[in-house]
Amino acid sequence: MPIPATASPASCDALVIGAGVAGLFCATALADAGLRVCVLEARAEPGGRARSWFDARMAMEIDIGPHVVSSEHVNFLRMLERLGSADRIAWQPDPLLTLLDAGELLAAASVRWTPPLHGLPNIPVALRRMSLADALSHWRLSWQAARVSESGLRALDTQDAASWLRSLQVSERAIDWFWRSALLAMLNVPLEQCSAAAAMRIFRLMQGRSGYHFGFPTVGLSQMYVPQCIAAIRARGGEVRTQAAVRTLDVQDGIVRGAHLRDGSAVRAPWCVVAIAPWNVAPLLARTREARLAPLQQAATRFIGAPYTSSYLALDRRLGEQRFWARVWNPQDLNTDFYDLAKIRPAVTGGGSLIACNAIGPNAHLEWSDAQVIDRTLVELEEFAPSAGATRVLAARVHRIRAAIPQPRPGTEALRPSHRTAVGGLLLAGDWTDTSVPCSMESAARSAALAAGAVLGQQLALPAPETYGLVGLLRERSPATARKPCA
Numbered sequence: 001m002p003i004p005a006t007a008s009p010a011s012c013d014a015l016v017i018g019a020g021v022a023g024l025f026c027a028t029a030l031a032d033a034g035l036r037v038c039v040l041e042a043r044a045e046p047g048g049r050a051r052s053w054f055d056a057r058m059a060m061e062i063d064i065g066p067h068v069v070s071s072e073h074v075n076f077l078r079m080l081e082r083l084g085s086a087d088r089i090a091w092q093p094d095p096l097l098t099l100l101d102a103g104e105l106l107a108a109a110s111v112r113w114t115p116p117l118h119g120l121p122n123i124p125v126a127l128r129r130m131s132l133a134d135a136l137s138h139w140r141l142s143w144q145a146a147r148v149s150e151s152g153l154r155a156l157d158t159q160d161a162a163s164w165l166r167s168l169q170v171s172e173r174a175i176d177w178f179w180r181s182a183l184l185a186m187l188n189v190p191l192e193q194c195s196a197a198a199a200m201r202i203f204r205l206m207q208g209r210s211g212y213h214f215g216f217p218t219v220g221l222s223q224m225y226v227p228q229c230i231a232a233i234r235a236r237g238g239e240v241r242t243q244a245a246v247r248t249l250d251v252q253d254g255i256v257r258g259a260h261l262r263d264g265s266a267v268r269a270p271w272c273v274v275a276i277a278p279w280n281v282a283p284l285l286a287r288t289r290e291a292r293l294a295p296l297q298q299a300a301t302r303f304i305g306a307p308y309t310s311s312y313l314a315l316d317r318r319l320g321e322q323r324f325w326a327r328v329w330n331p332q333d334l335n336t337d338f339y340d341l342a343k344i345r346p347a348v349t350g351g352g353s354l355i356a357c358n359a360i361g362p363n364a365h366l367e368w369s370d371a372q373v374i375d376r377t378l379v380e381l382e383e384f385a386p387s388a389g390a391t392r393v394l395a396a397r398v399h400r401i402r403a404a405i406p407q408p409r410p411g412t413e414a415l416r417p418s419h420r421t422a423v424g425g426l427l428l429a430g431d432w433t434d435t436s437v438p439c440s441m442e443s444a445a446r447s448a449a450l451a452a453g454a455v456l457g458q459q460l461a462l463p464a465p466e467t468y469g470l471v472g473l474l475r476e477r478s479p480a481t482a483r484k485p486c487a
């Protein structure tokens, strides 16, 4: 969504660098508090890694790649409420998730029973794919997960998830069937390259919280929040400027004074929020050459983005009634998750399915041609719905994203930086910062609330999710658990 270029003001109350979810949400929160905010975005359009645009070939607004929202995206959903677009999420009715495994569709349910009892309805599903001994091999892990707190799990960050699961004697079958699928879909890395702390964070919440459900944007990703945020920022005299890459920060005597743009101009502000991905933070700070920021610059270099190949296929017929399904992990696979946008987006007209899907991490095959990606996707669709074999592809689009989401490699959980920095007036936001939430739109939204709250001297961020029910009770009673609430 290109927006008309305007000159940025030479000074403002707060400068936000980056117009992704984190930058726009932070700027909106600051504008709502009456500040005149200037947002500088390097690209021609805002939205960052959660953006969409009109695609003439597909004749519709399509996303960089399909995104899901979950009931745990509480900070993200609160901002959508504020922007008046919370109704642009279509929530998934039961089942929670349909899994395609060895040609069979398995339905995973989500019930609101007291944790961990909410897991019971899915045990028969799991037992169709692994033995009782495999399922029970989780008991040591479950015990540890029930008692560990967010702060306690961080001690696991030095280990990789595969060694950690094996050290707790989780069976190889359970590792291959459950863990490889879950971590690739949710954390975008193979087990061997995943921090045990990141894996534990996911598992303890799966075990200790119930009623989890998914929602899908019914409009293009940008349409959910970008124009609404821009309107809110402008209403308070602020501006969102595109094609305005920041080259260096202006830091004097340990205090930020503003930023210098690549085009030679400068913006001055007493507050500056850097809301860009770690692979952009590292070169920005290297050019800034401020000794106080050297540790942060070093930390940012350690974050590597997980690659994604996201494809859109307009088909000449409907594939079935499902609007969302996923494949159980298989190293030969291309795609992990599939969406039929014809069942999600009212703007999709015509009689056929519009399939969107994501190929993640080691399965992304960035080197494949479009034809290879489309052919393989059709094979995977036929395994889901045999009628796909007779379908015709009317139009297709393949997006290769080299760095979609920061990989939670061992050691990186400890490196996720606070929203506060060693420089006065300088704050950080972005999915990769220390939010106690996996890198996602929710992490970006929570980081925005943390940074805006620091500027305003208020507590704006909703807390990160915590376990409850019988599992929460075990955590609270555990002597080993540090009971510090999350920031």
Ligand SMILES: Cc1cc2nc3c(=O)[nH]c(=O)nc-3n(C[C@H](O)[C@H](O)[C@H](O)COP(=O)(O)OP(=O)(O)OC[C@H]3O[C@@H](n4cnc5c(N)ncnc54)[C@H](O)[C@@H]3O)c2cc1C
Residues within 6 Å of the ligand: 017, 018, 019, 020, 021, 022, 023, 040, 041, 042, 043, 046, 047, 048, 049, 050, 064, 065, 066, 067, 068, 069, 244, 245, 246, 247, 275, 276, 277, 280, 284, 308, 310, 358, 401, 403, 404, 405, 429, 430, 431, 432, 439, 440, 441, 442, 444
């Ligand atoms: C294909 C794909 C699928 C995903 N699926 C999901 C999902 O299902 N659910 C979910 O919650 N999340 C998902 N994500 C992750 C989610 O999109 C990101 O976590 C989130 O959008 C990150 O927002 P951010 O604001 O932190 O960073 P970004 O979106 O990266 O925003 C940073 C902005 O800063 C700009 N910038 C960089 N350098 C400069 C500079 N020097 N000067 C000015 N501007 C600069 C960039 O151009 C960018 O617009 C997915 C991401 C992708 C790519």
